[in-house]
Amino acid sequence: xxxxxxxxxxxxxxxxxxxxxxxxxKIARENNIKGEECAAIGDFYNDIPMFKFSGFSIAxxxxxxxxxxxxxxxxxxKDLRLIxxxxxxxxxxxx
Numbered sequence: 001x002x003x004x005x006x007x008x009x010x011x012x013x014x015x016x017x018x019x020x021x022x023x024x025x026k027i028a029r030e031n032n033i034k035g036e037e038c039a040a041i042g043d044f045y046n047d048i049p050m051f052k053f054s055g056f057s058i059a060x061x062x063x064x065x066x067x068x069x070x071x072x073x074x075x076x077x078k079d080l081r082l083i084x085x086x087x088x089x090x091x092x093x094x095x
Contacts, residue, residue: 021049041083058083
């Protein structure tokens with residue numbers, strides 16, 4: 001992940017099927033964060049390892065039923081702002 005001023009602003013490469021879960025585990029470990037303290041948002045098979053590691057997961061416009069079945073929340077609208085209600089203490093501007 002590319003980070004600028006403490007915010008994710010892009011990626012440096014594409015990762016394989018298990019890569020997102022591995023990347024999330026690495027980032028969590030490097031920052032002393034437990035898996036159950038992590039949240040994941042995704043839409044396809046390659047997000048399953050990330051969902052399994054995280055304590056909370058949102059399937060956003062999921063393209064596969066398997067992801068819906070393991071997600072804590074399923075959102076089937078194309079409005080990413082809908083995830084915000086699940087993170088009420090997150091400091092956000094008025095969107």
